[in-house]
Amino acid sequence: MQAAPVNDVMPHSTRATPIPSFTDALRAVESLLMSSGQRTARRNAWTSVLEDRRRAKDRVEAERVLRQTPTAHP
Template identity: 75%
Template sequence: MQSATTVRATALPSVTDALRAMESFLMGAGQRTARRNAWTAVLEDRRRAKDRTEAQHVLEAVASRRS
């Protein structure tokens, strides 16, 4: 006769979760918000720079076809 075994799995916190927990512990809410806003601005600047580069390549390709 076999007995039923119960398997429990607990998810370990991810690195991101651990970093957010440390951030919450070390900084006030205002600092956290400012930091996240700053990071969002960095990501947006990178996206715009990528878009500018792609547009420049398209314009150069069009210009080279005309000449």
């Protein structure tokens, strides 16, 4: 059995997936930004719902207090 010659070099491995195009990269970035934007929109919508509920509760409480308060007639 002979040893492998010193001049033989193992070939470099090649990429299994192609390098994405500039357009593909932009689409990926856009997708990431849009998903973040959607999360922000949902969070803002939920905050708005909670604020509406708080205002409704305050309104009901104010109406209750006003009904219990005697009115002064001049």
